[in-house]
Amino acid sequence: MDKFWRTVELLREEPDLRIEWAQPAPRQDLLRVHSRAYLDRIFEGNLERIEAIKLGLPAGPELLARSALEVGGTLQATVAARREGLAGNLAGGTHHAFADRGLGYCVLNDVAVAIRRHQVEQPGSRIFVVDTDAHQGNGTHHLFAHDETVFTYSIHGGKNYPAAKVPGSLDVPLPRFVSGHDYLEQLESTLPDAFHDFAPDLCFWIAGADLHRDDRFGQMRLDDRHFAARDELVLKLVTARQTPTVVLFGGGYNRDRTHTARLHAATVIRCAQYWKKHYAGATAPAP
């Protein structure tokens, strides 16, 4: 997964971005979402063979350390977003992770850990998860199925991975190889109303770069212009209400790996432009 480094390289010179290194998420934060037994199993490399196959990554101390760093980045971005309006993690959006198991390259659920910590720090907050990754956020949906203060929105391929969907607050399943035009039409007709009706205090946006027509797993047909339109739609929505928003990568598996990094970077740059337009002046540059 060298897309992370490639994206950092693309963003290093951006004038309106401040990039900070992530610190690993404390274990007490992970334990608000994940079971002690699961964390121990990853650390000890003790996953059942079938569990390891479903996860798609080899277990061991390094995997837990790497994943805790990823979650730590989302925790830091949440603090920054609350302070500065818009912030992101140049990783994260691991929405297939459940409390006691990982799936599809997702070991720990960074959004869930950040939400649980936020709920401790600011009880009663209303939190909206916008999941525009090409795949359904089944782990996140499961973790907040009974929490009415968290709204989980997912627009995704209805026949794509994961095979067993978990209902969220609002699911928008799309046909296989949906066109960019139809995708945007569905997004526009479902997300803004849900977002306004729920009136959140904080938003997590799992952007996803796997909607691209050249992605190996996304099964969608968006091009670069459609990506820009998707980003504009979400960013207009969250900045119009001044809802602090944490932006996360999600998936991206373009045949051309450099293109995956360029798609992620383009989204981050659009966020920086919106930050500058709506929040700059009162605070330091958003990380």
Ligand SMILES: [Zn+2]
């Ligand atoms: Zn995905």
